[in-house]
Amino acid sequence: MGMTIAEKILAAHSGHDYVVPGQLIECRTDWVLCHEITTPAALRMLEERGMDQVFNPDQIVAVPDHSVPAMNIKAAKMYQKLKSWVQEKGIKHFFDVGRGGIAHVVLENTGLMKPGQTLVSGDSHTCNAGALGAFATGVGSTDLAGAIYAGKVWFKVPETMLIRVTGQAQPGVTPKDIVLEVIKRIGADGANYMVMEWVGDYIDNLDMEGRFTLTNMAIEAGGKTGIVAVDDTTRAYMSARGVTPDQYTEYQSDADATFKVIVEVDAAQVEPTVAYPHIPSNGRVAGSDRIAVSHAYVGSCTNGRISDLRDVARILKGRKVAEGVQMIVVPATQAIWKQAAQEGLLEIFVDAGASVSYPSCGACLGMHSGVLGPDDVCISSSNRNFVGRMGDPSAQIYLASPATVAASAVAGFISDPRAYNDTINAAD
Numbered sequence: 001m002g003m004t005i006a007e008k009i010l011a012a013h014s015g016h017d018y019v020v021p022g023q024l025i026e027c028r029t030d031w032v033l034c035h036e037i038t039t040p041a042a043l044r045m046l047e048e049r050g051m052d053q054v055f056n057p058d059q060i061v062a063v064p065d066h067s068v069p070a071m072n073i074k075a076a077k078m079y080q081k082l083k084s085w086v087q088e089k090g091i092k093h094f095f096d097v098g099r100g101g102i103a104h105v106v107l108e109n110t111g112l113m114k115p116g117q118t119l120v121s122g123d124s125h126t127c128n129a130g131a132l133g134a135f136a137t138g139v140g141s142t143d144l145a146g147a148i149y150a151g152k153v154w155f156k157v158p159e160t161m162l163i164r165v166t167g168q169a170q171p172g173v174t175p176k177d178i179v180l181e182v183i184k185r186i187g188a189d190g191a192n193y194m195v196m197e198w199v200g201d202y203i204d205n206l207d208m209e210g211r212f213t214l215t216n217m218a219i220e221a222g223g224k225t226g227i228v229a230v231d232d233t234t235r236a237y238m239s240a241r242g243v244t245p246d247q248y249t250e251y252q253s254d255a256d257a258t259f260k261v262i263v264e265v266d267a268a269q270v271e272p273t274v275a276y277p278h279i280p281s282n283g284r285v286a287g288s289d290r291i292a293v294s295h296a297y298v299g300s301c302t303n304g305r306i307s308d309l310r311d312v313a314r315i316l317k318g319r320k321v322a323e324g325v326q327m328i329v330v331p332a333t334q335a336i337w338k339q340a341a342q343e344g345l346l347e348i349f350v351d352a353g354a355s356v357s358y359p360s361c362g363a364c365l366g367m368h369s370g371v372l373g374p375d376d377v378c379i380s381s382s383n384r385n386f387v388g389r390m391g392d393p394s395a396q397i398y399l400a401s402p403a404t405v406a407a408s409a410v411a412g413f414i415s416d417p418r419a420y421n422d423t424i425n426a427a428d
């Protein structure tokens, strides 16, 4: 019987020739990603049991990202805990504040995480790295503790959902719109405990940044992870990071692999999509209602990459954020921040009246640097719009692509970015 990519990776990491969905396996983890929010709890569990060791300090990547730079004493202590552990255990790959950014985006860019590998982290958007043709998933602090200690985790082998995206998207329609459309169709629990494998000529033609946006949001449909098979785009991405094909394993799903569900998407039919409060599956066409916004946020591990910032700059160039709208742009990493500066994007944002913040998760989860107050209405390029996600429970969050966020910031109400298609084409 054929296997999917995910099944092949899990078999290879658990000493089996093949695995089937539902099977319980003990899986080797090639990488463990640690940030300052969930790692301290895992470390405490290990310390309390006298098991305070790491399986391999060279296979742990530590990136403080949520509450940095610290906004209060509690956050400063969490950061200290992560940092002192890193120093004590000799964790090799530590991306300190000022040298990192949002952990998932830092990791995807390092060349450390490779196709065919496994990754766990105490963060639900770990699925992001699946775009590299890898198996990457979020775990709770207990499993995180086990992974740090032993380099292993237990998994029930997930079933796989195949999502075939064909055709060309209209100008102004981005991977974020595609994934919001898929989640709208299947529901916020539509892929529960499944791997979401993305295929089709739309995916073949998509760059790595767009693929990360797709796999990043698997968890918003309940997915165990998202995955894209390795192709020339992946190989070029790895090679740009000094990693050659002999350093990793490529897997493809077999022709007779079993997919629990198959979802077909015609990219040309997808419109700029906005997920209305309070669930990412609540998608509607951008601009179909007149909804005034008080805040616009571009950033996060879903859409804080350089291509996202370029999309925003094309729309903001020579324009102003509407009076009464507070816009925040957060490049996902220091490297992206620098690239955006070099390309003149930050200047465009500032000239338009947007604040540019330092790389962190801050506003995305309402921790700091852009917390929403009562009844604020935010159009956000992030991934979740749950009640209270960005601050006060009465605030309303609408999820959209960076282009839609920019178009809405300029208009002062949620708007269709296709109105700027001429601008977009002219800039390309």
Ligand SMILES: CC(C)[C@H](C(=O)O)[C@@H](O)C(=O)O
Residues within 6 Å of the ligand: 037, 038, 066, 122, 123, 124, 125, 138, 365
């Ligand atoms: C703080 C962290 C555990 C959380 C997650 O796991 O997703 C955060 O990153 C989020 O996006 O809500």
Ligand code: SF4
Residues within 6 Å of the ligand: 066, 102, 104, 123, 125, 300, 301, 302, 360, 361, 364, 365, 382, 383
């Ligand atoms: S950017 Fe947002 S979604 Fe991503 S890890 Fe940080 S808090 Fe979570």
